[in-house]
Amino acid sequence: MAAADNSSSTSSSSSNPFIFSPDSPPTLALTPxxxxxxxxxxxxxxxxxxxxxxxxxxxxxxxxxxxTASDMRRSCSVALDNVNVNKNRYMDVLPFDETRVVLDSCKDYRPSARGYINASFISTSSSKSLSKFIATQGPLPHTYEDFWEMVFQYKCPAILMLTRLVDNYKMVKCGDYFQAEDGPRDFGNLIVVSKWIKSSNSSLILRHLEVNHKESEESVAVLHIQYPEWPDHGVPNDTLAVREMLKRLYHLPPDLGPIVVHCRYWKNRNILCNS
Known part of the structure; x- marks a missing residue:
């Protein structure tokens, strides 16, 4: 895939000025x-x-x-609120009230919506440099703006997409919430610009995106990594692409925001968060 460069489309100052390179990540140096x-x-x-x-x-x-179903009604009350139900791709995959991501600026201004998005914070203790994740569903057309509001609010430096948009049978797997190769793309109060796009040798599609808010001079630089060959119900046959994803993430500065992981639903994203 040829690289696309729209770097002159915006002039905002980036709130996480880390420069993403389309080149292969350097080899990790492990201590004894x-x-x-x-x-x-x-x-x-x-x-x-x-x-x-x-x-x-x-x-x-x-x-x-x-x-259980009764436990879910108690623990996922915001997700099951009538004003939020249509924001869930699947009704059996919901965020807990205690760990859900809350949006400060939500396009749904009804008080009962409570800044809802189908997304949860996940923390791990296995690595200090990769300890913060947001696990979320593949965005729906009417939640695209919510998704980018989340990325902007929490200054997320990377998005791991473990699915393709459409399968070989023309079935939609995930909404097209990111492609902006022909120029800036509007999502309500957000504008997303593609800086460059590149395919890696391990079947990954890499995109450097910039998220700009119409009411702010700040922007957020995002490395979007798509792994379209990740199977719906299972794991890849080899670890080549997964290892490349982890190498790229390990080279992100540790003081940036949480990394977003999503597939079509929750199962695969949680596998990677716990890798």
């Missing part, structure tokens, strides 16, 4: 301690693969702890 931990983890995984019964038992225990 990190190499030791990786070796121990690989050994543990290899050992576990020899015990499928144990894996099945662990999965069964997790399934038994799944939230």
């Amino acid at each position: 301690h990190q190499i030791k931990l990786c070796s121990q983890a690989l050994e543990a995984f290899t050992d576990r693969l020899q015990k499928p019964d144990v894996i099945n038992q662990e999965f069964a225990r997790l399934q038994a702890k799944r939230i």
Whole structure:
């Protein structure tokens, strides 16, 4: 894919001025301690693969702890409010009230909407540099503006998209909330500009986007990484593309905002957040 450059389309000052490069990320330099931990983890995984019964038992225990319908009504009350129901792609995949992302400036000004978007904060303790994520659904046409409001409000430096827009059977997998190759694209109060677009050797599509707010002089630089070959129900056959995504994320400054992860629904995005 040829690179597209619309860098002259805006003149806003960026609130996260990190420069995204379309070149391959530099090799990660691991310390001896990190190499030791990786070796121990690989050994543990290899050992576990020899015990499928144990894996099945662990999965069964997790399934038994799944939230019930009554628990969901109590824990996801904002998502189930009548004014927010149509903002959910699937009614069995909802954010908890306690960890949901709240929008300060929401296009739905009804008080009961409470700045709702189908998105949740996820924190991990495995890495200090990659400890903040927002897991969200593939945006719907009427939630595009909400999505970009979230990215702008929380100064999100990267978006990982683990799906394609349309499958081989012409079924829509995710709304087209980002393509702006022919110039700036308006989403209500937000303007999104494509700085460059590039395909990587590992089947990733990389985009450098800039998000501008019509009522602010600030802009947010965003690295959009699309992995269109990630399967709907499962995981990739190899780790090449996933490793490239993680390499690019590890080179982001740690003081930026949370990384957004989404696929068609929640399952795949949570797999990557916990990688």
